[in-house]
Amino acid sequence: xxxxxxxxxxxxxxxxxxxxxxxxxxxxxxxxxxxxxxxxxxxxxxxxxxxxxxxxxxxxxxxxxxxxxxxxxxxxxxxxxxxxxxxxxxxxxxxxxxxxxxxxxxxxxxxxxxxxxxxxxxxxxxxxxxxxxxxxxxxxxxxxxxxxxxxxxxxxxxxxxxxxxxxxxxxxxxxxxxxxxxxxxxxxxxxxxxxxxxxxxxxxxxxxxxxxxxxxxxxxxxxxxxxxxxxxxxxxxxxxxxxxxxxxxxxxxxxxxxxxxxxxxxxxxxxxxxxxxxxxxxxxxxxxxxxxxxxxxxxxxxxxxxxxxxxxxxxxxxxxxx
Amino acid sequence: xxxxxxxxxxxxxxxxxxxxxxxxxxxxxxxxxxxxxxxxxxxxxxxxxxxxxxxxxxxxxxxxxxxxxxxxxxxxxxxxxxxxxxxxxxxxxxxxxxxxxxxxxxxxxxxxxxxxxxxxxxxxxxxxxxxxxxxxxxxxxxxxxxxxxxxxxxxxxxxxxxxxxxxxxxxxxxxxxxxxxxxxxxxxxxxxxxxxxxxxxxxxxxxxxxxxxxxxxxxxxxxxxxxxxxxxxxxxxxxxxxxxxxxxxxxxxxxxxxxxxxxxxxxxxxxxxxxxxxxxxxxxxxxxxxxx
Numbered sequence: 001x002x003x004x005x006x007x008x009x010x011x012x013x014x015x016x017x018x019x020x021x022x023x024x025x026x027x028x029x030x031x032x033x034x035x036x037x038x039x040x041x042x043x044x045x046x047x048x049x050x051x052x053x054x055x056x057x058x059x060x061x062x063x064x065x066x067x068x069x070x071x072x073x074x075x076x077x078x079x080x081x082x083x084x085x086x087x088x089x090x091x092x093x094x095x096x097x098x099x100x101x102x103x104x105x106x107x108x109x110x111x112x113x114x115x116x117x118x119x120x121x122x123x124x125x126x127x128x129x130x131x132x133x134x135x136x137x138x139x140x141x142x143x144x145x146x147x148x149x150x151x152x153x154x155x156x157x158x159x160x161x162x163x164x165x166x167x168x169x170x171x172x173x174x175x176x177x178x179x180x181x182x183x184x185x186x187x188x189x190x191x192x193x194x195x196x197x198x199x200x201x202x203x204x205x206x207x208x209x210x211x212x213x214x215x216x217x218x219x220x221x222x223x224x225x226x227x228x229x230x231x232x233x234x235x236x237x238x239x240x241x242x243x244x245x246x247x248x249x250x251x252x253x254x255x256x257x258x259x260x261x262x263x264x265x266x267x268x269x270x271x272x273x274x275x276x277x278x279x280x281x282x283x284x285x286x287x288x289x290x291x292x293x294x295x296x297x298x299x300x301x302x303x304x305x306x307x308x309x310x311x312x313x314x315x316x317x318x319x320x321x322x
Numbered sequence: 323x324x325x326x327x328x329x330x331x332x333x334x335x336x337x338x339x340x341x342x343x344x345x346x347x348x349x350x351x352x353x354x355x356x357x358x359x360x361x362x363x364x365x366x367x368x369x370x371x372x373x374x375x376x377x378x379x380x381x382x383x384x385x386x387x388x389x390x391x392x393x394x395x396x397x398x399x400x401x402x403x404x405x406x407x408x409x410x411x412x413x414x415x416x417x418x419x420x421x422x423x424x425x426x427x428x429x430x431x432x433x434x435x436x437x438x439x440x441x442x443x444x445x446x447x448x449x450x451x452x453x454x455x456x457x458x459x460x461x462x463x464x465x466x467x468x469x470x471x472x473x474x475x476x477x478x479x480x481x482x483x484x485x486x487x488x489x490x491x492x493x494x495x496x497x498x499x500x501x502x503x504x505x506x507x508x509x510x511x512x513x514x515x516x517x518x519x520x521x522x523x524x525x526x527x528x529x530x531x532x533x534x535x536x537x538x539x540x541x542x543x544x545x546x547x548x549x550x551x552x553x554x555x556x557x558x559x560x561x562x563x564x565x566x567x568x569x570x571x572x573x574x575x576x577x578x579x580x581x582x583x584x585x586x587x588x589x590x591x592x593x594x595x596x597x598x599x600x601x602x603x604x605x606x607x608x609x610x611x612x613x614x
Contacts, residue, residue, distance in 0.1 A: 120558060122423055302428065
């Protein structure tokens with residue numbers, strides 16, 4: 001079955017242009033705290049942007065819709081928080097350990113989920129994630145509803161004190177940019193091209209001799225690992241790992257960020273994450289209306305705005321240049 | 323022994339709801355090729371309509387109780403479903419099926435959010451109708467009449483649905499349209515209208531389940547949200563190819579869950595997902611499904 005989700009890849013955007021845009025994004029983010037933008041807000045948005053970019057690697061370029069990505073975010077968060085708090089590991093080791101945990105979980109779930117396609121794939125990932133949610137709800141080390149609180153930020157490499165907000169901010173920014181460039185590299189590698197070929201026409205890719213399942217599994221594990229990196233970083237930033245991060249609403253949120261920003265585009269998930277996080281903190285006082293508005297954005301995006309913000313912009317850019 | 327039979331009964335009740343909901347999902351999926359994420363929200367709407375009819379609507383001295391809700395709620399929710407299908411879902415048929423999933427997910431968030439704004443998130447009690455109150459002592463256990471009624475009624479609903487789809491002319495049109503809609507349309511059957519009515523029917527089934535659930539579980543805006551994920555797992559286990567398969571899987575998994583509650587309560591939340599993982603390892607198409 002050919003999956004035709006999102007062909008909104010900008011029409012042959014030059015590599016130089018992308019690198020320039022990345023550099024501009026890096027400079028803006030580096031200057032944000034100096035310009036007086038609340039660093040905690042940007043750090044939160046960056047963690048979610050990384051989460052959404054990881055998700056987009058799977059959906060936008062592999063055509064696989066996972067509805068359970070919260071399990072990787074949450075698992076890494078729990079492992080990282082536990083390692084930092086109970087074992088007293090330095091933050092970089094705790095983050096590494098959390099990321100590895102997400103990668104291991106991703107390998108298991110991926111091997112299982114790629115046995116089915118399309119809608120079944122989405123339902124399987126959702127169900128496995130719900131199982132993990134109940135597991136974390138009941139197992140003692142997560143402290144159930146309370147979560148792991150007061151996680152120490154510690155000293156990066158034993159040297160840099162992360163309780164300093166600027167040190168924390170630039171650490172998060174460095175992690176985000178490194179992961180972002182890594183994803184960019186993966187997408188433009190031969191591996192990324194084969195992945196796109198499988199997305200467009202799986203039987204044909206198989207007939208050309210590519211082991212589609214292996215490619216899909218690798219993409220799934222990569223995506224889970226990067227989502228884990230986001231979750232582990234988030235646990236250090238907010239000094240908290242809680243059930244919110246493993247709940248299915250979180251999986252829905254990352255789908256929304258990617259859809260709104262533009263799936264299958266490089267910058268879309270970043271834009272989507274910033275918009276949604278800004279919206280949520282702006283609407284924090286309105287209670288349940290947040291859910292209604294989130295749902296409405298979903299509906300509008302699917303019905304009228306399938307290319308997302310970045311996808312529409314690049315389509316407009318391509319039109320005006322011709 | 324008492325406790326074991328008690329848990330088995332609860333398992334059968336849960337199974338009845340799994341069966342009715344997965345049946346609706348399977349019927350909708352067969353014709354529309356979408357997974358209806360709003361199904362849980364529509365089940366919840368059914369329960370709320372029953373609650374509203376009982377508590378807010380009076381015609382003179384006469385109250386609209388449980389029995390009228392069994393008819394009114396599926397019709398109202400089914401009508402809402404028809405509107406959703408006509409105005410939104412029908413625009414997506416030419417696109418990837420995943421967009422249908424995303425759209426219905428968004429709609430579920432909107433509906434649940436609106437109900438939480440209106441009714442809060444604590445559960446509202448719903449009284450068992452007077453005719454079905456009380457229970458029978460079977461010697462080995464006490465059987466509340468309402469629970470027996472739910473099992474029997476849902477069995478009747480499921481088997482009727484099975485009969486209509488597998489054994490009547492209408493059902494044969496439906497099955498033919500599932501196989502090849504273009505050809506069926508060429509024979510002069512109005513397939514788009516059939517799709518709309520099928521969606522309305524599947525959604526109505528969810529609302530009916532909601533009305534029946536109201537006296538057992540509390541009426542709560544989020545009552546369908548977690549349930550629907552379990553039902554998805556049920557659907558993956560059964561495979562959506564067969565109507566009877568959905569019914570059997572639904573009841574069977576309810577019983578498995580009930581037994582787990584008795585023998586190893588810690589795992590009762592996760593047992594269905596574990597079964598799903600095992601089934602996927604050995605029979606990826608599901609117990610009753612076929613590989614496409």
